[in-house]
Amino acid sequence: MTTTTAPPAPTPAPTRERAQSLKRSLLILVAIAAVAACAPFVLPESRQSIAIRVLIFAMMAIGWNLMSGYGGMFSFGHAAYFGIGAYTDTYLLVTFGWSPWLALVVGAALAALVAAGIGYVAFRYKLRSAYFALGTFAIAEMLRLLATNTKWVNGTTGYHVPLLPESSWTMLQFGANAAEYFYIGLAMVVVCMVVTLLYLRSRSGIYTVAIRDNEDAADALGISVMRVRLTTMALSAAITAAAGMFYAQYYTFVDPDTAFGSAQSVQAIAPAVIGGVATPWGPLVGALILGPLADLTVTWLRTPPAFLDFLTGRSGLDVVLYAILLIVIALVLPKGIVGSIQEWWKRR
């Protein structure tokens, strides 16, 4: 982080300036939300799934960015928290008929607890960098295997959300492609963003960045490194669990692979990296780019241009494109799209 010329962010700036930059960020967020709110009027109903996917990607990436971008703890296992959110929701709903809103609170709390537990053990034993990433990956995979082979959570079958005859706000269920899903998802993304922005301005958030930039110095200044890290991890996990709950409600189905599969971990990482790691808007930009890829390529390959004729009806092109994007960004723009624009803006 070479942000010596920038007044806000890492270094604790004077209070008034900080309040102003927070105000500006919140205003930008309101503007983004207002523009996004028009999406259901512009998008054809059959395309609504694209908007939902963007929202889910955004939530996951916001969660990942908090822990791995701002916190510098590279997680390769956010599928664990996503899956905990999705499974808590469907388990409580199917077994006890709980409202998903209540299940969201339980799932987020559970994910936060699990994250804090993982973090405590990992930092207690000084797991760093690649080891930390591999460890988190192994934990997510373990949860996937456990879910697959445990009858108590329906093994490989997973859960289907029981369909209701009519729409219900308490049970978070509406007709297919209902605009309500979009607005609920949008509201959740906005809440996640506000929570993140407020947290980053809080004492704990500023400490998080300080610890990432120089752990020893932060420790020497009397910051409780462990507590701050665990708080950040817990918040990040709770946000990702919310994404999992929303996913389960929208697709009305979860199984071990969709909930805990490594693809979900990648989907938390990729938008944040492409948009810009440790930038507030990076996850949103990344989600906006990656979300539509799947649908666009499928449509495109249904009637491909002549030179791509051999790909008619094949799947996988969307991931190929986003893998290339990921490689190119990591290679050429390590700060991501938003980060690079910010840097250019400052140098100008």
Add this chain to the structure above:
Amino acid sequence: MTARTTSEEAVPSEGGTISRGGTSRRAALGRSPVTVTFALLIGLTVAALLRSGSTAITGQALLTGLIAGGVYSLLAMGLSLIFGVLDIVNFAHGAFLGVGLFVTYEVAHQTGLNPYIALPVAIVGLFVLGALIQLLLLNRTIGGSLERQLLITLGLSLLISNVLLLAFGGDPLSANLTSDPGVHVFGAVANLSRVIAFGAALVLAVLLYVLLERTSFGRAIRAVAASRQGAGLVGIDVRLVYVVTFGLGTACAGAAGMLIAPFTTITPTAGDQFNILAFVVVVMGGLGNVTGALVSGLIVGLVEQLGGVAIAGQSPLLGVFILFLLILLIRPQGIFGAKAP
């Protein structure tokens, strides 16, 4: 304990990524990790015996595990070599194994011959692929952060498995032998293809070891692993070493893929589960310790199969993951200690 601690900290190349500490808590495994590991294996065998109540089942698990472990060894040696020399956590290693599977499928089906003729094709093909990737992509990021390398190899992994999906579709394919009789060893049975895979993997692993330890190019590789700058100063072409090393690493994955092809369901994501297995082996053997990976591969194979019998009802991989987390926490330098290959 104190003497041990100081002597350990005197070991120069600890990977640089982990800070040492909390040694007293790591005492049990730290003092004699190899003994503890073998005690664990014996314990697992006993647990499997008690759980299944049958020597036949346990014996079969021992044989199957050991044989599977041979391929893990070969695969992980490549990964460990890449880490030791290039400091790259290669998350695409499983995907390279997947390429080996499809190369075998293509060769066997185009020629209609025995799939084993694909072995040289897989080795050379994957060497070239890996060398090109290092030359064109990864050589540009030398000295970059570990996370950045991880992201690039993650992207590569996604790219490779989805290009395979585009090209071959998602339906499972096979490259079976025309006849694959069972071979009896001490009352347990293993398919001929698995025995061949085990034998060939060990032969290739030993060849790699000889290449690293007994040839001048191997010495150059080890020199670069020990000190990039020092190697450059004595006239070693560091970038060339990087290219060849990554190629050798991916060639290991390709060979492993070919060897398991006759008894594996070939799908674009078939390599994924080997990714994490290879990492388990590599961390256990000590990141960058190629000989350690050779031995650890066999141990992981045994743990997988014995654990599968001992923790009945759960996936055999679960025991491997538990072992992995324990090693990460208690002995991150691996049971043999990390050192330059």
